[in-house]
Amino acid sequence: xxxxxxxxxxxxxxxxxxxxxxxxxxxxxxxxxxxxxxxxxxxxxxxxxxxxxxxxxxxxxxxxxxxxxxxxxxxxxxxxxxxxxxxxxxxxxxxxxxxxxxxxxxxxxxxxxxxxxxxxxxxxxxxxxxxxxxxxxxxxxxxxxxxxxxxxxxxxxxxxxxxxxxxxxxxxxxxxxxxxxxxxxxxxxxxxxxxxxxxxxxxxxxxxxxxxxxxxxxxxxxxxxxxxxxxxxxxxxxxxxxxxxxxxxxxxxxxxxxxxxxxxxxxxxxxx
Amino acid sequence: xxxxxxxxxxxxxxxxxxxxxxxxxxxxxxxxxxxxxxxxxxxxxxxxxxxxxxxxxxxxxxxxxxxxxxxxxxxxxxxxxxxxxxxxxxxxxxxxxxxxxxxxxxxxxxxxxxxxxxxxxxxxxxxxxxxxxxxxxxxxxxxxxxxxxxxxxxxxxxxxxxxxxxxxxxxxxxxxxxxxxxxxxxxxxxxxxxxxxxxxxxxxxxxxxxxxxxxxxxxxxxxxxxxxxxxxxxxxxxxxxxxxxxxxxxxxxxxxxxxxxxxxxxxxxxxxxxxxxxxxxxxxxxxxxxxxxxxxxxxxxxxxxxxxxxxxxxxxxxxxxxxxxxxxxxxxxxxxxxxxxxxxxxxxxxxxxxxxxxxxxxxxxxxxxxxxxxxxxxxxxxxxxxxxxxxxxxxxxxxxxxxxxxxxxxxxxxxxxxxxxxxxxxxxxxxxxxxxxxxxxxxxxxxxxxxxxxxxxxxxxxxxxxxxxxxxxxxxxxxxxxxxxxxxxxxxxxxxxxxxxxxxxxxxxxxxxxxxxxxxxxxxxxxxxxxxxxxxxxxxxxxxxxxxxxxxxxxxxxxxxxxxxxxxxxxxxxxxxxxxxx
Numbered sequence: 001x002x003x004x005x006x007x008x009x010x011x012x013x014x015x016x017x018x019x020x021x022x023x024x025x026x027x028x029x030x031x032x033x034x035x036x037x038x039x040x041x042x043x044x045x046x047x048x049x050x051x052x053x054x055x056x057x058x059x060x061x062x063x064x065x066x067x068x069x070x071x072x073x074x075x076x077x078x079x080x081x082x083x084x085x086x087x088x089x090x091x092x093x094x095x096x097x098x099x100x101x102x103x104x105x106x107x108x109x110x111x112x113x114x115x116x117x118x119x120x121x122x123x124x125x126x127x128x129x130x131x132x133x134x135x136x137x138x139x140x141x142x143x144x145x146x147x148x149x150x151x152x153x154x155x156x157x158x159x160x161x162x163x164x165x166x167x168x169x170x171x172x173x174x175x176x177x178x179x180x181x182x183x184x185x186x187x188x189x190x191x192x193x194x195x196x197x198x199x200x201x202x203x204x205x206x207x208x209x210x211x212x213x214x215x216x217x218x219x220x221x222x223x224x225x226x227x228x229x230x231x232x233x234x235x236x237x238x239x240x241x242x243x244x245x246x247x248x249x250x251x252x253x254x255x256x257x258x259x260x261x262x263x264x265x266x267x268x269x270x271x272x
Numbered sequence: 273x274x275x276x277x278x279x280x281x282x283x284x285x286x287x288x289x290x291x292x293x294x295x296x297x298x299x300x301x302x303x304x305x306x307x308x309x310x311x312x313x314x315x316x317x318x319x320x321x322x323x324x325x326x327x328x329x330x331x332x333x334x335x336x337x338x339x340x341x342x343x344x345x346x347x348x349x350x351x352x353x354x355x356x357x358x359x360x361x362x363x364x365x366x367x368x369x370x371x372x373x374x375x376x377x378x379x380x381x382x383x384x385x386x387x388x389x390x391x392x393x394x395x396x397x398x399x400x401x402x403x404x405x406x407x408x409x410x411x412x413x414x415x416x417x418x419x420x421x422x423x424x425x426x427x428x429x430x431x432x433x434x435x436x437x438x439x440x441x442x443x444x445x446x447x448x449x450x451x452x453x454x455x456x457x458x459x460x461x462x463x464x465x466x467x468x469x470x471x472x473x474x475x476x477x478x479x480x481x482x483x484x485x486x487x488x489x490x491x492x493x494x495x496x497x498x499x500x501x502x503x504x505x506x507x508x509x510x511x512x513x514x515x516x517x518x519x520x521x522x523x524x525x526x527x528x529x530x531x532x533x534x535x536x537x538x539x540x541x542x543x544x545x546x547x548x549x550x551x552x553x554x555x556x557x558x559x560x561x562x563x564x565x566x567x568x569x570x571x572x573x574x575x576x577x578x579x580x581x582x583x584x585x586x587x588x589x590x591x592x593x594x595x596x597x598x599x600x601x602x603x604x605x606x607x608x609x610x611x612x613x614x615x616x617x618x619x620x621x622x623x624x625x626x627x628x629x630x631x632x633x634x635x636x637x638x639x640x641x642x643x644x645x646x647x648x649x650x651x652x653x654x655x656x657x658x659x660x661x662x663x664x665x666x667x668x669x670x671x672x673x674x675x676x677x678x679x680x681x682x683x684x685x686x687x688x689x690x691x692x693x694x695x696x697x698x699x700x701x702x703x704x705x706x707x708x709x710x711x712x713x714x715x716x717x718x719x720x721x722x723x724x725x726x727x728x729x730x731x732x733x734x735x736x737x738x739x740x741x742x743x744x745x746x747x748x749x750x751x752x753x754x755x756x757x758x759x760x761x762x763x764x765x766x767x768x769x770x771x772x773x774x775x776x777x778x779x780x781x782x783x784x785x786x787x788x789x790x791x792x793x794x795x796x797x798x799x800x801x802x803x804x805x806x807x808x809x810x811x812x813x814x815x816x817x818x819x820x821x822x823x824x825x826x827x828x829x830x831x832x833x834x835x836x837x838x839x840x841x842x843x844x845x846x847x848x849x850x851x852x853x854x
Contacts, residue, residue: 027360031841031842032842050716051714078403079403079448080448081448081450081474082450082716083473083716083717086714086717089714091405104713106712108709109713110713150473150518150544152710155710159549160668162554167557168557170554174512174516174551175512175518175549175550175551176515176516177475177518181476197712232713
């Protein structure tokens with residue numbers, strides 16, 4: 001992972017939605033009531049159980065706090081939303097935590113109210129199938145569909161590749177709103193291959209035997225899509241980010257984060 | 273768990289202070305006591321002093337016949353009273369009946385105010401679940417003794433118009449999948465008709481309109497806005513299964529033609545916006561499928577009694593730029609080629625006014641307004657558009673399109689005056705450098721419709737981003753145009769007094785001569801930008817004009833083009849009510 005990717009901040013922010021309900025300028029209820037906190041001896045971090053890596057992220061955040069000689073203060077997000085706009089994180093950061101674990105380092109994907117630490121691990125988007133005859137994407141016949149988690153960096157890479165192919169050689173690529181929906185479409189036979197975030201597959205296989213028969217295949221002819229994952233914070237937390245980046249470097253170098261990933265059998269690796 | 277509680281404020285009880293004489297009490301009779309039931313006849317022909325639905329009348333004109341405030345005296349208009357609402361973001365349209373004004377705060381507190389004084393009569397606090405961000409809803413409906421309100425967690429509720437007491441509460445969809453209401457309902461012959469929005473990545477299959485029994489809230493019909501099943505319309509999704517079809521939100525209320533017993537409503541664009549990511553391009557080699565993505569960007573003609581789709585017309589197939597054709601359909605009868613036609617007139621984000629025959633769905637005519645480079649030509653017989661291929665976003669490239677989301681006209685409604693036979697449009701002129709970007713920054717959190725719009729001024733513009741345009745719908749000529757640098761950000765309000773009221777990003781409320789476009793009155797600076805729906809009404813025999821000052825979505829996003837316009841950071845919301853001096 002290049003350190004340049006650790007700063008993924010652009011002024012032109014993305015907007016979401018199927019109607020104009022979204023804002024470059026995020027807001028939070030009573031946002032003017034949140035001032036500078038006085039207790040600087042804690043590292044307040046948020047984790048979200050909807051995120052497949054949240055237990056791993058918790059362990060990494062605790063290690064980061066320990067490395068910075070800060071008292072870890074965990075806040076666990078309680079929400080049942082399947083999907084939310086990233087501006088919601090603004091309110092969470094104002095109210096509950098200094099950093100929110102579990103955000104991918106994608107240049108150009110964050111507005112200027114937010115910034116990210118350097119990555120504490122890297123993970124892949126993976127092609128998954130239950131078909132024993134498919135060992136690489138190349139083995140998939142052109143008429144058989146792929147269910148791709150909608151709008152991901154890997155989905156965009158797949159679509160770019162398909163567009164360059166002659167029509168008769170393209171796989172149908174069906175967008176699926178979430179990783180879960182992509183895996184469901186694989187289980188129910190709507191698609192033959194699903195393109196999902198590897199940690200999601202890992203979490204599903206831990207908790208539900210229905211997913212046990214799914215396996216990762218070689219992405220060839222596409223290269224793997226790998227993204228770093230770090231913590232998001234408000235863009236005025238420059239001192240904290242510098243400290244966290246140093247801590248992540250140190251814990252990456254001494255094997256602490258690698259050990260945490262290994263303890264959980266988590267499908268990620270650490271950039272040295 | 274959602275909790276509901278009534279917090280009625282019985283001001284009559286408050287007034288019962290010790291020592292107050294019976295005579296005094298009689299003199300201070302609570303105006304809510306005089307509120308009458310709203311009948312079907314009233315909805316068909318509203319009293320002049322009432323504002324009973326989103327655009328006041330079923331035809332969607334947004335016009336009031338009140339003329340106490342007129343060209344001669346509007347210069348004397350002054351603030352009568354104001355009401356601070358819960359801070360946040362909203363797009364409020366107050367309702368008025370028998371001098372009582374009903375408003376919905378961003379935190380879903382519903383209030384009834386005395387339209388003459390601004391005094392609070394009752395309020396009801398609908399408690400949103402903790403994980404639902406509070407924001408306002410554009411409109412409400414009123415029928416008999418019930419105020420019908422849509423909430424941000426996809427519920428419909430009915431309140432007693434006199435007391436604010438909850439009558440019923442119905443869940444229409446599971447908000448955790450993203451379903452929510454940004455607009456409220458209309459009521460037709462005792463049926464509540466409500467459109468759903470938020471049909472992005474959380475749950476496939478698109479949005480829907482629902483019909484509900486006004487007495488119980490029970491759902492009696494539902495029609496999907498994405499074609500499904502074994503039908504020619506369903507084969508317009510490029511071979512993508514229903515499990516992979518998203519969008520088609522129904523986020524603006526419809527209009528109603530009692531002669532045909534039909535509702536005319538718009539549907540938004542497919543999601544995500546980029547057609548390659550949505551699976552709509554490149555076109556499938558299967559000869560049995562096409563890629564228009566019905567019923568996105570279409571006008572639907574729906575029977576409100578059973579939800580049956582009578583006809584549809586798609587204005588913009590295979591939309592790749594978030595250029596909704598979801599906005600209001602105005603029902604106007606005017607000559608076309610010498611013959612009076614019953615029209616449904618709508619204007620999409622591209623700013624092209626389009627007329628359909630509302631009896632058949634036949635395409636009639638179009639008029640361009642704002643500068644645009646998306647549509648190269650329109651077939652005069654069918655309305656089919658030839659899209660400029662250079663503006664279609666492509667992965668790995670930056671394209672240039674005018675306008676961009678939120679549109680040359682956004683959700684701020686156009687309005688029609690029968691006095692002048694003109695359509696009054698709030699418009700903005702701008703362009704965008706558009707790039708495709710991923711939306712998977714967090715496992716749960718997404719960031720965009722897959723395209724980033726870096727908005728810029730139009731290269732041939734004069735620096736005036738905001739306009740009010742008056743288009744004569746008889747000959748489709750431009751009557752007048754008002755231009756200013758800050759975006760024009762409210763709906764238009766034409767009145768029987770020969771005025772057109774409108775608000776702008778720089779906190780000003782203005783009144784224009786409806787025939788000449790001369791600015792006749794301008795308010796002082798208000799508390800925030802004016803991104804809402806102005807109304808006018810009568811209370812105690814006096815005409816009032818009301819508008820909510822608030823920052824909202826849509827054109828508020830153009831604030832980046834006018835950094836000199838300073839807006840408050842805490843998003844205050846205030847209902848301002850103006851009147852002539854006594």
